[in-house]
Amino acid sequence: MKLKYIVFLFFSLISLSSGAQSIMIDDDISDKELQIERCLQQMDVDYSTKYDAQQFGLPTPDSLYLQNQYGNEVIAYEICPAIPIGIVICISGRDAPSASAYYGHAMEFYKLGYATFTMDVSNHSKTDGSKKYEEVKDVQAVIDYIKTKMDYINLPIVVMGVAMGGTVAIRSMIESYDINAAISLSAYSSFEDYFAFNHNEADPKYDFPNVSLKDIEDMSVADSITLSKLCSVKGIDQRPILLMQSKKDKIVPYAYFTRLSKEMRKYTNELVSFVVEGDEHYICRDFINPSSDKAYFETLTDFLKRITPSVPLSAYRKLEDTQEI
Numbered sequence: 001m002k003l004k005y006i007v008f009l010f011f012s013l014i015s016l017s018s019g020a021q022s023i024m025i026d027d028d029i030s031d032k033e034l035q036i037e038r039c040l041q042q043m044d045v046d047y048s049t050k051y052d053a054q055q056f057g058l059p060t061p062d063s064l065y066l067q068n069q070y071g072n073e074v075i076a077y078e079i080c081p082a083i084p085i086g087i088v089i090c091i092s093g094r095d096a097p098s099a100s101a102y103y104g105h106a107m108e109f110y111k112l113g114y115a116t117f118t119m120d121v122s123n124h125s126k127t128d129g130s131k132k133y134e135e136v137k138d139v140q141a142v143i144d145y146i147k148t149k150m151d152y153i154n155l156p157i158v159v160m161g162v163a164m165g166g167t168v169a170i171r172s173m174i175e176s177y178d179i180n181a182a183i184s185l186s187a188y189s190s191f192e193d194y195f196a197f198n199h200n201e202a203d204p205k206y207d208f209p210n211v212s213l214k215d216i217e218d219m220s221v222a223d224s225i226t227l228s229k230l231c232s233v234k235g236i237d238q239r240p241i242l243l244m245q246s247k248k249d250k251i252v253p254y255a256y257f258t259r260l261s262k263e264m265r266k267y268t269n270e271l272v273s274f275v276v277e278g279d280e281h282y283i284c285r286d287f288i289n290p291s292s293d294k295a296y297f298e299t300l301t302d303f304l305k306r307i308t309p310s311v312p313l314s315a316y317r318k319l320e321d322t323q324e325i
Contacts, residue, residue, distance in 0.1 A: 051100040051288070053079065056107040061118070066145055068137040075099075076119035076142050079106050084151060085113035086308050088183075089142055091135070091161035091168050092120045104288045105160075108297070112304060115152065117142050121168060135164075139172040147178070156180040156307055162282060163188065163252055170260075174235035181240040181270075181307045183300065185283045186252045187260060233263050240270035242303045244296075246280035274299045 053061050061077035068074050077099055088109050090102040099118035106116035119142055121135040139159060146152045158181045159169040166187030173179040241264060245257035257275070264271050274296070276283060284296040291297045 050098070051103050053077075053100075053103045053106070056103045058103060058107055058110060064117075064142075064145060066141040068134065068141040070134065070137065072134070072138075074119065074138045074141040076117050076145075078115065078117050079110060080115040080151065081110050081113055083113065084115040084155060086156045086158065086304065087115045087117065087146060087152060088158045088160055088304070089139060090116060090118045091139065091159065091165035091172075092118075093161065093163045093165040101288060105290050105300075108291055108301065109304070112301060113308075114158075114304065115155075117146070121165070135168040136172045136175050139168065140176060143176060143178050158183060158304065158307065160184075162186055162287075170233075170236075170241070173239060173241070174233065177237075179239075181242075181303075183242045183244075183303065185244045186246070186249055186257075186281050187243070188252045188256050233260075234267045236264060236267045238268045238270060240272070240303070240307050241268060242272045242274065242299070244274045244276075244283045244299075246276045246278055246283060248277070248279045249281050250279050251281050272299075272303060 053059070058079055061079045064074075064076040064078055066074040066076060088105075090099070090105060092099055099120050102116070102118040106118065109116045119138065121138050143157065146157065157179050159172050159179055160183040161167070161169040162185040166184035169182045169184050170187060173182045243257060243261055243264070245252075245254060247254050257273075261271060261273050274283070276296075284290050284293045286292045290300065
């Protein structure tokens, strides 16, 4: 397989505001698509371990079968306290965590008075669709459902995710003003960036012969360049966001965190960052039981308390701008 032309390729991994500028015509783009698709087919959420909400003292979740704007089925699970004061949408990652792995968090949110929606995203799990930046449409399908429920009228909506799910959470907030805040753990800025960092390095399954970053961009939907690189972080528009990262994450480099936080501070004064030492991709030492990690748990719950309008901020200890553990 050979490229017919390469006129110019420019891709910056330094600034979120920069994009790819190139002209490339491929003799056999379908072969390249097949390589990428085969890789993505290896990225489904692992359901070998499933969790039962009742194990965590939660009521049985309501199973929701929704549709995104493309007509693809979106599966989500709803857990609601008697009188909710807010909503957290927990988004599955590339291959983990699964929707049920959030039940430990859902239990703590339940105690705070938050309803929780755990959800799968397009074609990485039980939800239909392609793997080409459609995930924000899946989140919107859940939001559209929330807006139909009387119990949730005027309640703040928070999106939360890890790695790919963390990136989807940020992109979803950028696209939707229905979202009041985001919690993002170990987020990367795009599949293109992730490919660049891992190609022939940390992750051997990204060894695609003759496939370039531009090829991957061309395979994505038309708006992928804007969305996937978070060029539009100004869309955060002064809303609260909690970014969490470990310094030696082998899956998502710490550089993503520094780039994201630097860019986001231009557009919100409500950015809280939380950094841990070592390689803690899930930040919390025991993601299934978040309260077991005191520093993580306090940061997470304090953030939620701060954005709940019915709770005075003075009632809780003030978070430092950045906490390092």
